[in-house]
Amino acid sequence: MSCFGVRTAKRPPPDRAWVAEAIRRVEADANRSADTHLHVFPLPPEWGIELYLKDESVHPTGSLxxxxxxxxxxxxxxxxxxxxxxxxxxxxxxxxxxxxxxxxxxxxxxxxxxxxxxxxxxxxxxxxxxxxxxxxxxxxxxxxxxxxxxxxxxxxxxxxxxxxxERATDWRGNNNIAESIFEQLSAEPHPIPRWIVVGAGTGGTSATIGRYVRYRRYATQVCVVDPDGSAFFRGWCEDDPSCTAEGSRIEGIGRPRVESSFVADVVDTMMRVPDAASLAAMRYLAAVTGRRAGGSTGTNLWGALALVARMLRDGDRGSVVTLICDGGDRYAHTYYDDSWVARQGLDLEPYAKVLERFGATGEWMTP
Incomplete structure (x- = not known):
């Protein structure tokens, strides 16, 4: 008697030769793309704190x-x-x-x-x-x-x-974003960062980084910053994955529900960031470094600078890493357009003053 069964499928399985060639093409694209840069954000050297920006905007399609x-x-x-x-x-x-x-x-x-x-x-x-x-x-x-x-x-x-x-990326390594960060930090003054700060859209990036630092037994903590209108922050605080919200104005991060790829247990802390703060920080980045990035990068930077200020207040030394998610050219008619910002009812000035004060004194005074 034959041990082979017969299965009727809705559609025939893909041709294996075509799939093999498709995988080769995707992997060849990865080999052609050099790793993304890790920039230093300027902070006073006497602080003893380094802030690094992992620039994911240099990928072939311009984003994380x-x-x-x-x-x-x-x-x-x-x-x-x-x-x-x-x-x-x-x-x-x-x-x-x-x-x-x-x-x-x-x-x-x-x-x-x-x-x-x-x-x-x-x-x-x-x-x-x-x-x-x-x-x-x-x-x-x-x-x-x-x-x-x-x-x-x-x-x-x-x-x-x-x-x-959260499952498609190999969180153990294989040149994922977490492994890349730690390899690039290896020759820096503080090679094991105190914090890595990321936003959550799918939750895949925070899941990859959170799992990786635990797998490699690093003391690094993961902070997820979440914009207005997103369900992730409340869902994490209340340990309730059924939380819903209206959705985020910051493209690429924030969701109206807690997505299944968001792994709450590998997140050490979360921070709610107002939309006006995200846009003020995005513009502050451009003013200080000359790099124009999108709103999600502003959300990341606001959270990272708040943590730097906390470390400075507590007398801590070390490093913090966050991401440049994409370039600012994609938002010329929205986040960088003052008339669009005004129509959204956003007042950036109080948050811009927070950033200016931080740059001058290291103090963090939230509006």
Whole structure:
């Protein structure tokens, strides 16, 4: 009697030869991309504290999400979910979709981004430049359901970054962002940072870094900064993953619900950052370093500077690391546009004064 069974599938499995070539192309892209830079943020040397900015904006698609998109494609290819001609669909507020559109084009696959209607026109243009199509909806709470509907309709694959981000990346190493940070810090005055500060969109980056520092037995702590309108902060504080919120104005981070890729137990502390503080810090970065970045970088920087001020107050020495998530050119008509900021009812001035005082004295006086 034969021990081999017969299974009827909704669609035939992908051709293994095509999958092998697709994986080779994605890995070759990684080999062609040098690691991202680790910049020093200027602080007075007498403080004995170093702040580093991991510049993820230099990836081929210009953001931190390039790492995630690469991992998601490799995970889906190895799992048998993507084959030749498969339409790839993602729910994204912008940067993940830009990066996934890049990899879809690399593999000759159609790509559709389901995204909120208010996504910046610069990001929409970038997705379309990479060959993707944008499917805009008014209510951001419905993007997952709409993505699944489209995938079912065309027989495609919903990538679902918010579910698979924390498992698609190898948190033990393999040149993930955490391993890269520690290798680049190895010759610095304080090679084991006191804090690594990141925002949460999917939660995949904080999960990767939090697991890695525990796996390598480092004393580094992870601080997740969360913008207005996001559910992560309240969900973490109340230990309630069912928390919901209206959603964030800071593209790329903050979610109306606590996503399944957010691993709360590897987060040491969280900090709520007002949107006006995020934009003030984003502009402060440009004024101090000449580097224009997006709003999520401003959220990161606000949290990192607050921790530096706390260390200085307590007489601590050491290093802090945070991320430049993407470049500021994507937000010329939003976060860098004073008229747009005014229409949002945001007053940056009180937070700009906090940053100016910090730069002059090291003191942190929250409005």
């Amino acid at each position: 999400k390039h790492r995630l998109a690469r991992s998601l494609f490799l995970y889906a290819l190895a799992s048998g979910w993507i084959g030749e001609g498969t339409t790839v669909i993602e729910a994204s507020s912008g940067s993940t979709a830009v990066s996934e559109a890049y990899f879809a084009r690399l593999l000759g696959l159609p790509f559709v981004a389901v995204m909120p209607a208010w996504t910046s026109p610069e990001k929409i243009a970038l997705i379309e430049f990479q060959g993707g199509r944008c499917h805009l909806i008014d209510d951001p709470r419905g993007i997952d359901a709409e993505s699944r509907r489209l995938a079912d309709e065309c027989g495609g694959h919903f990538m679902d970054q918010f579910t698979y981000a």
